[in-house]
Amino acid sequence: MMLEPGQITAIAGKEFRDRIRNRWVLAVALVFTAFALVIAYFGAAQQGTVGFASIEVTIASLVSLVIYLIPLIALILGFDAIVGERERGSLDLLLSMPITRLELLLGKYLGLAAALALSTVAGFGLVGMVLLTGFDFNALFHYAGFVLSSVLLGMSFLSMAVAVSVFAVDRTRASGLAIALWFFFVLVFDLLLLGALVATGGHAGGEIFPWLMLANPADVFRVLNVFSLDEVRSLYGLSTVFPDGLAAPWKLALVMVLWIAVPLGIAARRFGR
Template sequence: MQNLEWRQIATLTGKEFRDRMRNRWVLAVALVFTVFSLVITYFGGAQQGQVGLRSIEFTIASLVSLVIYLIPLIALLLGFDAIVGERERGSLDLLLSLPITRLELLLGKYLGLAAALTLSTVVGFALDAVLLFRQFGMAGLYHYVGFMLSSVLLGLAFLSLALLLSVVSHERTRASGLAIALWFGFVLVFDLLLLGLLVASGGEFGGQMLAYILLLNPADIFRILNVFSLDQMRSLYGLTSIVPPALANPWLMGGAMVAWITAPLAIATWRFRT
């Protein structure tokens, strides 16, 4: 196995991160998260005739849906042209002519984009964290920090998928189309198909195996991870009868999310080398 030049990787990481900061991408995404999280936190219970901070469980339950829709889309749009964009601009050959390996280039790109995505996510949810701390103290902040961490992991998983698409695609337009299709597939279509099969079979489809099929979708892993973090959320989502206790272990689900981060990145590395 070749030795990695971490100085080269750090240089590429810094350049990629500075590019995102320079075009104010991080600021824009953080602002979107801040506005949406505050609106959902304060007005999420308007249909029940309540406005304002209600409970940490209700706040996290409301924000889970926001994260599942927004963060995968943002991560895919952020990373889909990381490699194919360089190839179309003709700068990829120039980069590879430098004393740097393909693996170092890929890791530098990924880590720079991951740093930008992580910073925008944490900053975007930070104001909500302050408000929850003032209202519920350290107990509420503890659960909210766990929610923020799982949100970052979800973004990194979809960023890995975006980088894989960027490596295997030869045109930027094709990569963007695949990114949108991937978002529809994981965020919208996957659960609808499972629900349709469950209803069509009268509840006989899959049995307990249905819960393990959810592990094939990082968005569902994120949902289960947060649903089982709080007792009231388990009953709120009604998943206690579907998801077996074995999947209630946050370390197991966190490991599954890490697998979704590393596996696409490993495949992208192998494909980029060939």
């Protein structure tokens, strides 16, 4: 099927402008800024100190924040993308336009993704400017990697959210499903993994453990950020379970891209019927 880029950008433009106009982008950017500043300042409190620590420790702290916050925000942003239009009654009018269902879906996703990416980059960029004044190029590189991977994390959960919005029959169920996904990937998944590992005394599944982590974009994000930081890698104990070969940033980034493409592809298949 031929895609018409003009139709995709028309939909994406509207979604993006809507989020700018209702100050969603601004609000989320400020939330990121505020949380990040607090965490950067108090992040080392467990070690008995406060104040801005090294960039590696700061990033490690920020990762813990982002892993909770961004999936939640992305899921809330996207869960009603399609089902919301359907429930309000505006979907028929949209689809009566010379637009294909795939173009509509992609337009929705890209517009929302742009809004989320902008607030992520703006929010953490602002914090970055505060944190990085005295740091070197290496620190900047790590921080940029953190921001970029945060954007990817957001997009992967947004992709799941848009899929939810296609499958759910109404908004209420869509929101329930979105929250369930958040619980599963952010809270339950690691617990299950860890539980399985401990229950088997670490003997069974040791080799597939890292692969299982790839089945969760939140974990991929964590590995992506933490593995490259020598200072915190041992803190997480990752080096013991995660093979070097799999931890190459480009491989992990590729997995993230898959986490964006696959849910969206499933959604497109379902929506296109």
